[in-house]
Amino acid sequence: MNAEIISVGTELLLxxxxxxxxxxxxxxxxxLGIPHYFQTVVGDNPERLKQAIRVASDRANLIIFxxxxxxxxxxxxxxxxxxxxxxxxxxKPEIIEDIRQKFAQRGRMMTDNNRKQAxxxxxxxxxxxxxxxxxxxxWQPRPKLTLxxxxxxxxxxxxxxxxxxxxxxxxxxxxxxxIVSRTLRFWGISESALAEKVAPFFDLKNPTVAPYAxxxxxxxxxxxxxxxxxxAQALITPIEQQLSQIAGIDQYGTDExxxxxxxxxxxxSRNQTLSVAESCTGGGLGQMLTRVSGSSKYxxxxxxxxxxxxxxxxxxxxxxxIAEQGAVxxxxxxxxAIGVRSRLNTTWGISITGVAGPGGGTDAKPVGLVYIGxxxxxxxxxxxxxxxxxxxxxxxxxxxxxxxxxxxxQLLSKS
Amino acid sequence: MNAEIISVGTELLLxxxxxxxxxxxxxxxxxLGIPHYFQTVVGDNPERLKQAIRVASDRANLIIFxxxxxxxxxxxxxxxxxxxxxxxxxxKPEIIEDIRQKFAQRGRMMTDNNRKQAxxxxxxxxxxxxxxxxxxxxWQPRPKLTLxxxxxxxxxxxxxxxxxxxxxxxxxxxxxxxIVSRTLRFWGISESALAEKVAPFFDLKNPTVAPYAxxxxxxxxxxxxxxxxxxAQALITPIEQQLSQIAGIDQYGTDExxxxxxxxxxxxSRNQTLSVAESCTGGGLGQMLTRVSGSSKYxxxxxxxxxxxxxxxxxxxxxxxIAEQGAVxxxxxxxxAIGVRSRLNTTWGISITGVAGPGGGTDAKPVGLVYIGxxxxxxxxxxxxxxxxxxxxxxxxxxxxxxxxxxxxQLLSKS
Numbered sequence: 144m145n146a147e148i149i150s151v152g153t154e155l156l157l158x159x160x161x162x163x164x165x166x167x168x169x170x171x172x173x174x175l176g177i178p179h180y181f182q183t184v185v186g187d188n189p190e191r192l193k194q195a196i197r198v199a200s201d202r203a204n205l206i207i208f209x210x211x212x213x214x215x216x217x218x219x220x221x222x223x224x225x226x227x228x229x230x231x232x233x234x235k236p237e238i239i240e241d242i243r244q245k246f247a248q249r250g251r252m253m254t255d256n257n258r259k260q261a262x263x264x265x266x267x268x269x270x271x272x273x274x275x276x277x278x279x280x281x282w283q284p285r286p287k288l289t290l291x292x293x294x295x296x297x298x299x300x301x302x303x304x305x306x307x308x309x310x311x312x313x314x315x316x317x318x319x320x321x322i323v324s325r326t327l328r329f330w331g332i333s334e335s336a337l338a339e340k341v342a343p344f345f346d347l348k349n350p351t352v353a354p355y356a357x358x359x360x361x362x363x364x365x366x367x368x369x370x371x372x373x374x375a376q377a378l379i380t381p382i383e384q385q386l387s388q389i390a391g392i393d394q395y396g397t398d399e400x401x402x403x404x405x406x407x408x409x410x411x412s413r414n415q416t417l418s419v420a421e422s423c424t425g426g427g428l429g430q431m432l433t434r435v436s437g438s439s440k441y442x443x444x445x446x447x448x449x450x451x452x453x454x455x456x457x458x459x460x461x462x463x464x465i466a467e468q469g470a471v472x473x474x475x476x477x478x479x480a481i482g483v484r485s486r487l488n489t490t491w492g493i494s495i496t497g498v499a500g501p502g503g504g505t506d507a508k509p510v511g512l513v514y515i516g517x518x519x520x521x522x523x524x525x526x527x528x529x530x531x532x533x534x535x536x537x538x539x540x541x542x543x544x545x546x547x548x549x550x551x552x553q554l555l556s557k558s
Numbered sequence: 559m560n561a562e563i564i565s566v567g568t569e570l571l572l573x574x575x576x577x578x579x580x581x582x583x584x585x586x587x588x589x590l591g592i593p594h595y596f597q598t599v600v601g602d603n604p605e606r607l608k609q610a611i612r613v614a615s616d617r618a619n620l621i622i623f624x625x626x627x628x629x630x631x632x633x634x635x636x637x638x639x640x641x642x643x644x645x646x647x648x649x650k651p652e653i654i655e656d657i658r659q660k661f662a663q664r665g666r667m668m669t670d671n672n673r674k675q676a677x678x679x680x681x682x683x684x685x686x687x688x689x690x691x692x693x694x695x696x697w698q699p700r701p702k703l704t705l706x707x708x709x710x711x712x713x714x715x716x717x718x719x720x721x722x723x724x725x726x727x728x729x730x731x732x733x734x735x736x737i738v739s740r741t742l743r744f745w746g747i748s749e750s751a752l753a754e755k756v757a758p759f760f761d762l763k764n765p766t767v768a769p770y771a772x773x774x775x776x777x778x779x780x781x782x783x784x785x786x787x788x789x790a791q792a793l794i795t796p797i798e799q800q801l802s803q804i805a806g807i808d809q810y811g812t813d814e815x816x817x818x819x820x821x822x823x824x825x826x827s828r829n830q831t832l833s834v835a836e837s838c839t840g841g842g843l844g845q846m847l848t849r850v851s852g853s854s855k856y857x858x859x860x861x862x863x864x865x866x867x868x869x870x871x872x873x874x875x876x877x878x879x880i881a882e883q884g885a886v887x888x889x890x891x892x893x894x895a896i897g898v899r900s901r902l903n904t905t906w907g908i909s910i911t912g913v914a915g916p917g918g919g920t921d922a923k924p925v926g927l928v929y930i931g932x933x934x935x936x937x938x939x940x941x942x943x944x945x946x947x948x949x950x951x952x953x954x955x956x957x958x959x960x961x962x963x964x965x966x967x968q969l970l971s972k973s
Contacts, residue, residue, distance in 0.1 A: 156594055158585025180601060324572070366572070432840065439864055444868035447860040
């Protein structure tokens with residue numbers, strides 16, 4: 144029993160839109176425990192759509208189509224499916240009536256184009272669309288093969304999936320096994336270093352453990368298959384505990400946690416507050432912190448000291464420190480952190496100063512060199528990072544995360 | 559001559575991530591005029607990846623793989639391709655040396671896992687990865703079939719595509735009929751209002767004109783097909799001029815322009831400078847401005863005044879204004895803009911104060927209410943926006959863009 148997704152639409156092949164429908168359906172299938180091994184994208188072309196149907200129907204029991212159900216001549220999904228399975232189309236009066244009523248509600252007249260949407264293969268059932276005009280269908284063209292079609296409009300597709308398709312699939316015995324996943328999140332360790340530490344776990348079958356990495360963050364995803372949520376959790380918990388123990392402080396959170404939310408929780412539980420002084424990140428660290436709803440409890444604000452005059456005038460950085468060591472230096476990072484902390488009167492001050500690139504690098508201070516300062520009542524410390532010749536976006540994003548991680552480790556070491 | 563994309567990664571089948579790589583490649587292939595009829599997504603599973611290769615290699619001359627080139631055991635793309643075409647893997651010492659150097663730059667040691675990334679099929683060439691550790695390959699396993707592999711990390715894939723793959727494909731005679739697109743960018747007009755104004759253009763065949771909208775921005779994409787760049791441009795230019803004339807000041811730029819880069823150019827050409835005072839955006843406006851390389855010429859910095867104490871102490875906002883009108887009010891926005899401008903000594907000061915949600919809204923000041931202030935030597939003005947009950951992310955992003963657009967219109971009206 145396994146499913147495939149066929150997304151129909153020339154706009155996908157032209158790259159005009161992201162295939163967010165496939166992601167939604169993939170997530171839903173995983174949640175229902177329905178195995179799903181292939182996705183295909185094909186344009187509004189009957190011959191090529193038939194090829195895709197041929198390949199998918201040879202290996203899957205459930206094919207989910209999105210797109211190509213609209214009223215225009217390039218919407219060909221239903222008639223192509225019918226043609227592939229050599230079945231005539233029949234007109235469903237209840238679809239015409241439904242479309243007519245929806246148009247009337249919006250004060251419009253149904254057009255002749257829409258009559259096309261009332262045609263479905265003989266023997267198929269209507270998959271009702273409560274939101275838009277295009278209905279889908281549920282059809283078993285032969286034993287052990289079920290087809291579901293959905294319009295490409297994401298809101299319509301999602302509502303039809305949840306309200307009609309999922310109850311139908313469950314009634315047919317699909318989705319009795321569920322998959323539960325838990326994501327463990329790490330910062331300050333490379334994917335390969337973490338993978339070496341936890342290598343034996345990658346051979347597990349249930350739960351499975353798989354690593355991912357992006358923009359300096361490393362994740363381990365633990366996925367268990369079972370008959371119930373509880374049984375899946377019972378499989379995940381001991382593995383998660385072992386992984387957490389091996390990783391230690393390099394693990395900063397799980398699932399929906401972000402470095403900003405974890406740092407926020409740590410500050411909240413200590414009744415402490417934070418301010419930031421940002422140079423190369425230009426506000427990115429503040430933005431990251433305030434993405435968390437409720438961050439006003441512990442984040443008071445900061446200074447974007449992009450120009451050196453702002454470092455001096457608003458943060459009290461010593462002009463001679465900038466003249467002698469340069470704006471990208473340990474001493475300036477430390478003075479920025481001390482300055483913002485004292486001016487905003489917070490428990491902690493974090494600062495970032497660095498060369499984000501692509502211009503501005505020198506032999507002594509190359510692109511990717513970043514100093515992060517951290518100040519509290521005891522004074523300030525700083526750490527030097529050499530991120531190498533990455534993109535400006537990468538250096539800025541990873542700098543902001545590294546600053547949060549530096550504070551996180553400091554908060555945990557003091558608890 | 560046609561291409562297919564095979565995206566490899568169980569995380570895609572689980573719906574953990576959006577397949578943005580496929581969209582990027584699709585757009586690029588369209589731009590090069592390389593026909594592309596199918597995309598396949600398959601998990602980290604050798605047998606199923608081989609099935610996908612079998613199907614694709616029967617119908618395409620160019621297969622582009624993304625994902626599965628990392629150092630961990632579930633990264634199987636290269637060895638599975640080699641196995642499918644029954645070709646042994648060989649170790650490339652230059653890859654090992656390159657990885658070793660990249661790790662050294664970051665002060666880290668290469669792990670044994672990474673040696674795996676140095677294996678490519680006999681006869682294949684290295685597709686150099688200037689950014690990350692995983693190289694790709696260019697391989698013709700048999701006549702009239704070219705394979706390109708890329709890591710799944712979008713920044714690495716994109717840089718390798720642009721810098722290595724495109725020149726290679728052109729040298730091999732791909733992309734002779736080209737599609738050139740130009741994107742016209744608008745702010746401050748809705749998609750439907752713009753679409754009504756330019757409706758007749760949507761019927762054009764070459765170039766075509768199509769509208770897109772996202773996060774408050776509206777775009778028109780003009781795409782022409784021709785035998786040369788010049789011929790395509792000659793088709794685009796007159797249409798672009800007509801569209802620009804109809805849209806007027808609502809068009810802020812084209813192609814790679816952003817509101818931040820356009821405002822930066824306007825400030826640069828006037829030798830003017832800018833500072834920002836941010837409350838609900840928390841640094842997002844500063845981040846947007848500094849995303850532009852070279853922004854230090856005109857952007858001096860700002861104050862993230864998340865807490866009211868920061869509005870008072872660092873920006874000089876009158877505490878009685880906050881007490882009487884609230885922090886989200888016209889007077890506070892104006893005082894923030896005046897305060898940051900005078901303290902940072904810039905030509906312009908912009909401020910943002912609003913209710914980003916999801917919490918914190920009241921009947922009088924609902925979620926989505928935002929005031930944007932703009933100060934210059936003549937004083938300050940503010941504008942009230944009611945974005946309605948959108949997500950926190952939406953309100954913050956659109957607020958920052960609206961602030962830039964407000965300054966853009968002001969700069970243009972004064973020129």
